[in-house]
Amino acid sequence: MENYLVNGKVKLSGNVKISGSKNAAVAILPAVVLTSETVALENLPDINDVRTMTKILETLGVSIRRRGRNTIELTPGNLAKIAPSYELVKKMRASYYFMGSLLARYGRAEVPIPGGCDLGPRPIDQHLKGFSALGAEINIEQGMIKLSANKLVGAHIYLDVVSIGATINLMLAASAAEGRTVLENVAKEPEIVDLANFLNAMGSSIKGAGTDVIRIDGIKKFSGVRHTVIPDRIEAGTFMLAAAATKGNVSVEDVIPKHLEAITAKLRETGVKVIVEPEKIKIEVVKPLLPSDLKTFPYPGFPTDLQPPGMVLLTAADGLSVVTENVFDGRYNQVDELKRMGARIKVEGRTALVEGGSSLQGAPINAPDLRSGAALIIAAMMADGESRVSGIEHIDRGYENFEQKLVGLGASIKRVNHINSGQMPGNPE
Numbered sequence: 001m002e003n004y005l006v007n008g009k010v011k012l013s014g015n016v017k018i019s020g021s022k023n024a025a026v027a028i029l030p031a032v033v034l035t036s037e038t039v040a041l042e043n044l045p046d047i048n049d050v051r052t053m054t055k056i057l058e059t060l061g062v063s064i065r066r067r068g069r070n071t072i073e074l075t076p077g078n079l080a081k082i083a084p085s086y087e088l089v090k091k092m093r094a095s096y097y098f099m100g101s102l103l104a105r106y107g108r109a110e111v112p113i114p115g116g117c118d119l120g121p122r123p124i125d126q127h128l129k130g131f132s133a134l135g136a137e138i139n140i141e142q143g144m145i146k147l148s149a150n151k152l153v154g155a156h157i158y159l160d161v162v163s164i165g166a167t168i169n170l171m172l173a174a175s176a177a178e179g180r181t182v183l184e185n186v187a188k189e190p191e192i193v194d195l196a197n198f199l200n201a202m203g204s205s206i207k208g209a210g211t212d213v214i215r216i217d218g219i220k221k222f223s224g225v226r227h228t229v230i231p232d233r234i235e236a237g238t239f240m241l242a243a244a245a246t247k248g249n250v251s252v253e254d255v256i257p258k259h260l261e262a263i264t265a266k267l268r269e270t271g272v273k274v275i276v277e278p279e280k281i282k283i284e285v286v287k288p289l290l291p292s293d294l295k296t297f298p299y300p301g302f303p304t305d306l307q308p309p310g311m312v313l314l315t316a317a318d319g320l321s322v323v324t325e326n327v328f329d330g331r332y333n334q335v336d337e338l339k340r341m342g343a344r345i346k347v348e349g350r351t352a353l354v355e356g357g358s359s360l361q362g363a364p365i366n367a368p369d370l371r372s373g374a375a376l377i378i379a380a381m382m383a384d385g386e387s388r389v390s391g392i393e394h395i396d397r398g399y400e401n402f403e404q405k406l407v408g409l410g411a412s413i414k415r416v417n418h419i420n421s422g423q424m425p426g427n428p429e
């Protein structure tokens, strides 16, 4: 069992390079099975979710060659299986994208109901409604979603809720459906656009990605392609917020600033100096932080994945800030741990009141999920004294070289082995 030992009261400073997008990579990897030809993917983040995804592809029969830390070549040929194993699927939610891609290629898929970060209820009704509209038959048996279709046929589908996962799954399935599919009220995130660019390079005809209506003319044959994954806007935002929360001076590099406008705007509201250049954003704290209200929304709003680190930033601003989580019910896993560090936060339903301004104290804390985990590391870097952070396997799922990048910015953070003696409050396994 590994933990992080973090010593606080550091101001981050220097440059950090941002890796490829986790959420784009985990959508593009399942899409590879649409072709039998070779696909080369560059700028893939070296994280556990990508390792799990490539393992699933291997077990389905895809041959994989690594061409460096962030580049792989994948050749699906004719797959050996259409049923990823529960042991792998349960490790990450995005494994359910194999529903869309296997259905498109083989007219059949058997995928266990997925796991993923515990962020409150995460239904998949919109995915299933869309598959059904495209002509798939759906049976749920013993925790397994079984999909089959003699033929997928294009349809007009209106999503009741804006869902990234449903948008991706339906883009994948509709890519191979006969005729035109129109998806309405879809997600507009940059990861959706990256997937559409990838599918179009394979021969698909997808128009409108990045707006709330996507039109897809299905095709029969997908070709091999070389594709570079976009930068991870959530990793970039995490470092921007970490720089501000530690009152530092950091240049966040290899980013697409357009994807980060909501974070840039929020930081400026809190009084942080933000300089935007073509592929980098410089963050500098030059005066006391101001409180600010933070509301999460689908893109281009402030991302829910950055609400936990955003809340940590607000604990350093003198005064009352109101956080409203609009995307997930009760995504406040970080709050109890932050309170143990001395933060003054009160949650009522989807709203959290953050009374900032008093300093945090180091404590043993547990990372309950990926983004809350990153937020708690930021809190530990701000706090007085040492924090021992458990649950760091969540962070390894989604941040490439997290501690090395932080150490490069001057943080005192060390990965250590820890045998749980059962004496550390806040470290339930």
Ligand code: EPU
Residues within 6 Å of the ligand: 022, 023, 026, 093, 094, 117, 121, 122, 123, 124, 125, 126, 127, 161, 162, 163, 164, 165, 166, 187, 303, 304, 305, 327, 328, 329, 370, 371, 398
């Ligand atoms: N929803 C439904 N029905 C559905 C699908 C979604 O009601 O069929 C609801 C959800 O319960 C939620 C809202 O719609 O309230 C949005 O969920 P969405 O489907 O957009 O989320 P997701 O696809 O499961 C992705 C990211 C998450 C990120 C959310 C929101 C990936 C692999 N995951 O999840 O990322 O928090 O969008 O932006 O892309 C992370 O990276 O740490 C992470 C959790």
